[in-house]
Amino acid sequence: MTGWTTHEGLAVALPRANVDTDQIIPARFMSASRAEGYGGFLFADLRDGDADFPLDRHPDASVLVAGPNFGSGSSREAAVYALVDAGIRVVVAESFADIFAGNAVNNGLLPAAVRDAAEVLEALGDGTAEASVDLEKGTLTIGGQTHGFDIPDIWRQKLINGWDDIDLTRAHLDDISAYRHRRATDAPWVWAGDGTSSAG
Amino acid sequence: MSRTLVDKLWDAHEVRVDPDGTSLLWVDRHLVHEGSHHAFAKLAERGLEVAEPDLTFGVADHYAPTRGRDAVADPDIAKMLDRLETNTERHGIRLFGLRDPRQGIVHVLGPEQGLTLPGLTINCGDSHTSTHGAFGALAFGIGATQVAHVLATQTIRASRPKAMRIRVDGALGPGVTAKDIALHWIARLGTGGATGHAVEYAGEAVRALSMEGRMTLCNLSIEGGARFGLVAPDETTFDYVKDRPFAPEGDAWDAALSAWADLHTDADARFDREVEIDAADIAPTVTWGTSPEQAAPISATVPDPDTLDAGRARAAREALDYMGLTPGAPLDGIAVDQVFLGSCTNARIEDLRAAAKVLEGRRAKVPGVVSPGSMLIRAQAEREGLDKVFTDAGLEWVAAGCSMCVGMNGDIVEPGKRCASSTNRNFRGRQGRGARTHLMSPVMVAAAAVTGTLTDARPLLEGRDR
Known part of the structure; x- marks a missing residue:
C-alpha cells in the first residue's frame, strides 16, 4: 500500500445517511478476486436505478461527501475495495461505522469525520468543488472552506506510511509469544479439545 | 478498582498497549468462512503462515447452497467453497465444510460446538460476530486485512471501546422476544446510537432469556452501531456450554468454571452511557x-x-x-x-x-x-x-x-x-x-x-x- 500525506481532487456529494456496505457493494459481486478490481461494482444498484447518480455525473471525483453513519452494516472490506478501485481516496461524513473506518485506513482510504459535514453537503449540492486534504494538519478544504477532521494518530501514521496492521505488529512477536505462554498456563481450556467430548 | 465486564475481558487479553492507547489483544478463537479468501490471499502475498491453526476454525456458510449440495451448480459459489477448502487444508485448519454433518452458520455452529466459551476473545470476518458475546466473551467482527493479521499473529489491534449498559427490567409479555428488545432499542437510539461502544445487556428481562435469546440480542448489537454486545455469564450459560463437543471436561471444566466466576461487571463500575428500558413497553x-x-x-x-x-x-x-x-x-x-x-x-x-x-x-x-x-x-x-x-x-x-x-x-x-x-x-x-x-x-x-x-x-x- 502506498502512503500519502496530501491529496487534491474533485469532491462530490452523496446526500444519504446510513449508507450501508450492501449499498456500497451488493453481495453478489463479492466472489471476485482482488486482482479483478472492484471499482465497477461500486454502488451498483443505486446507480442502476438513477441516471443522475453523482459519481456517474462526475466520474473523476476522488472525494466523496456523504451523510452520517457511513459504512454501516457488514464488515465486508470489499466495500472499501470498491471505493478505492473507483478512484475514491477520501470519504467525508459526520460519522462512520467502526468496522468500515478501520477497513478504510487499512487500504489507504481516509474516513474523514467532519463535525459540520452537513454544511459541506449543502454547499456542494448537485455540483462539485475542488478539495484538498492534509493528513498531517488534519484539515480538509472544499470550495475554499477549511474544516478539521478527527482521526486517531495511529491511523494518520498508517495512511502516511502506507502501513497496515501486520506491519505494526511484527515488531512485537516476542510480546505475543510471552503472552501465549501465560494464556496456555492460565487458561489451558482455550486450546479446544478434538470435538469428541460427551455431547459430540 | 471497579471494572466493567468489557474491561475485565480486555485487560485479560491485552498483550501490550501502544503509546497512543491502541491495544494488541490476544485472540482465543478465530472463525473463518468463504469470504475470508482475501485474507488468505494477503497471507500468501507476504509468504506468511497461520500462527495458531488449532485456534482457527473454518465454516462454510455464506455461500453454502441450501439445496442441491451434491453438485453445486453455480460456478461462482463452487469456486468460493473450493477456495475455503483449499485454504483451510493448506494451513491445517479444521473445517466444518459442506459435507460435514455439523455444518451450519458460523455464529450458530460456534456456540453449538462449544467453541464459544465465556471469557474468550473471538474474531471472525463477519459483523455479527457480536453474537458470541452472549456467553460473556469479547467477540467482534473484523475486515479482511484484520483477518489476515489474526491469521498471521493470533492478535488483533483495537482501541478500547466506551462502555454502555442497556438494562431491560421487568418481564416481556407473551409473544415478545429478544428480537423485539433489539429492534426496540435500535429504533429508539438509531443505527449509529451505540457507535464506539461495547454494549452490555443487563436487567431481569435479559437474565430471563435463554442462551438462544441472548444470542439474538447480542447478534443485533452491530445494527445499533455497537461493535460488541455482551451478557455476563451465569448458570444459564454454564448449563448450555457443559458437555458441548469442544467444551472443557473434568478438571479442566472445574478450573474454567472457577475462572468464569469473575466475569461480571463490578457493582460500582461506571459506564459511559446507561440506557433503561421497561420490558412492558416492548411490543x-x-x-x-x-x-x-x-x-x-x-x-x-x-x-x-x-x-x-x-x-x-x-x-x-x-x-x-x-x-x-x-x-x-x-x-x-x-x-x-x-x-x-x-x-x-x-x-x-x-x-x-x-x-x-x-x-x-x-x-x-x-x-x-x-x-x-x-x-x-x-x-x-x-x-x-x-x-x-x-x-x-x-x-x-x-x-x-x-x-x-x-x-x-x-x-x-x-x-x-x-x-x-x-x-x-x-x-x-x-x-x-x-x-x-x-x-x-x-x-x-x-x-x-x-x-x-x-x-x-x-x-x-x-x-x-x-
Whole structure:
C-alpha cells in the first residue's frame, strides 16, 4: 500500500445517511478476486436505478461527501475495495461505522469525520468543488472552506506510511509469544479439545 | 478498582498497549468462512503462515447452497467453497465444510460446538460476530486485512471501546422476544446510537432469556452501531456450554468454571452511557424501512416523513419509496409475498419451535423458506417433527446456511417482492436486488405466513403454550 500525506481532487456529494456496505457493494459481486478490481461494482444498484447518480455525473471525483453513519452494516472490506478501485481516496461524513473506518485506513482510504459535514453537503449540492486534504494538519478544504477532521494518530501514521496492521505488529512477536505462554498456563481450556467430548 | 465486564475481558487479553492507547489483544478463537479468501490471499502475498491453526476454525456458510449440495451448480459459489477448502487444508485448519454433518452458520455452529466459551476473545470476518458475546466473551467482527493479521499473529489491534449498559427490567409479555428488545432499542437510539461502544445487556428481562435469546440480542448489537454486545455469564450459560463437543471436561471444566466466576461487571463500575428500558413497553416490532432503526410496534402506522426532523425525513422518504409503502397505513395488514425463517439471528431450535407453535395445524397463504442454523439443528428439528409442521403449512424446509439473509448463495427475494424475514438487515438489496425486507421475530414471520400480511402474532398464539 502506498502512503500519502496530501491529496487534491474533485469532491462530490452523496446526500444519504446510513449508507450501508450492501449499498456500497451488493453481495453478489463479492466472489471476485482482488486482482479483478472492484471499482465497477461500486454502488451498483443505486446507480442502476438513477441516471443522475453523482459519481456517474462526475466520474473523476476522488472525494466523496456523504451523510452520517457511513459504512454501516457488514464488515465486508470489499466495500472499501470498491471505493478505492473507483478512484475514491477520501470519504467525508459526520460519522462512520467502526468496522468500515478501520477497513478504510487499512487500504489507504481516509474516513474523514467532519463535525459540520452537513454544511459541506449543502454547499456542494448537485455540483462539485475542488478539495484538498492534509493528513498531517488534519484539515480538509472544499470550495475554499477549511474544516478539521478527527482521526486517531495511529491511523494518520498508517495512511502516511502506507502501513497496515501486520506491519505494526511484527515488531512485537516476542510480546505475543510471552503472552501465549501465560494464556496456555492460565487458561489451558482455550486450546479446544478434538470435538469428541460427551455431547459430540 | 471497579471494572466493567468489557474491561475485565480486555485487560485479560491485552498483550501490550501502544503509546497512543491502541491495544494488541490476544485472540482465543478465530472463525473463518468463504469470504475470508482475501485474507488468505494477503497471507500468501507476504509468504506468511497461520500462527495458531488449532485456534482457527473454518465454516462454510455464506455461500453454502441450501439445496442441491451434491453438485453445486453455480460456478461462482463452487469456486468460493473450493477456495475455503483449499485454504483451510493448506494451513491445517479444521473445517466444518459442506459435507460435514455439523455444518451450519458460523455464529450458530460456534456456540453449538462449544467453541464459544465465556471469557474468550473471538474474531471472525463477519459483523455479527457480536453474537458470541452472549456467553460473556469479547467477540467482534473484523475486515479482511484484520483477518489476515489474526491469521498471521493470533492478535488483533483495537482501541478500547466506551462502555454502555442497556438494562431491560421487568418481564416481556407473551409473544415478545429478544428480537423485539433489539429492534426496540435500535429504533429508539438509531443505527449509529451505540457507535464506539461495547454494549452490555443487563436487567431481569435479559437474565430471563435463554442462551438462544441472548444470542439474538447480542447478534443485533452491530445494527445499533455497537461493535460488541455482551451478557455476563451465569448458570444459564454454564448449563448450555457443559458437555458441548469442544467444551472443557473434568478438571479442566472445574478450573474454567472457577475462572468464569469473575466475569461480571463490578457493582460500582461506571459506564459511559446507561440506557433503561421497561420490558412492558416492548411490543412485537417490525421494520418498515431500509434500516433497522426504521422499526415500530406492529400496532403502529407507517410514519409520515413530514413529521420527522430533516435528516430522518429524507431517509424515510427514500425508504418508503423503495419499500412501496404509504405514510399512515397500518403496519398490521401490509401484504407480503413470501416469508423467510433463518439466519444467524433467529434459526436456532428455540426459534424454530416458536414459529412452529404458530404454524401447527395451519396453512401458509404465501410461500416461504425455513433454513435451520445448522445441520444438527435441522436433525433435531426433524426428530421433534418440526419439519413436518413447516412442510404441512406449505413452507420449504431446506439445508443450513446464511441462505436468504445475504443474497450470495442462490437464495434471493425477487425484485419488488416483499419478504417477512427473521434476519438482521433490511438494507436495500440485502436479500436480492430490489427486495423489500421487513425484519421481525420468528413468531411474527410465522404469523405473516399464515395471514399473508404483517400481523400481530399474539392472537395466533392464544391457547398454545408459550
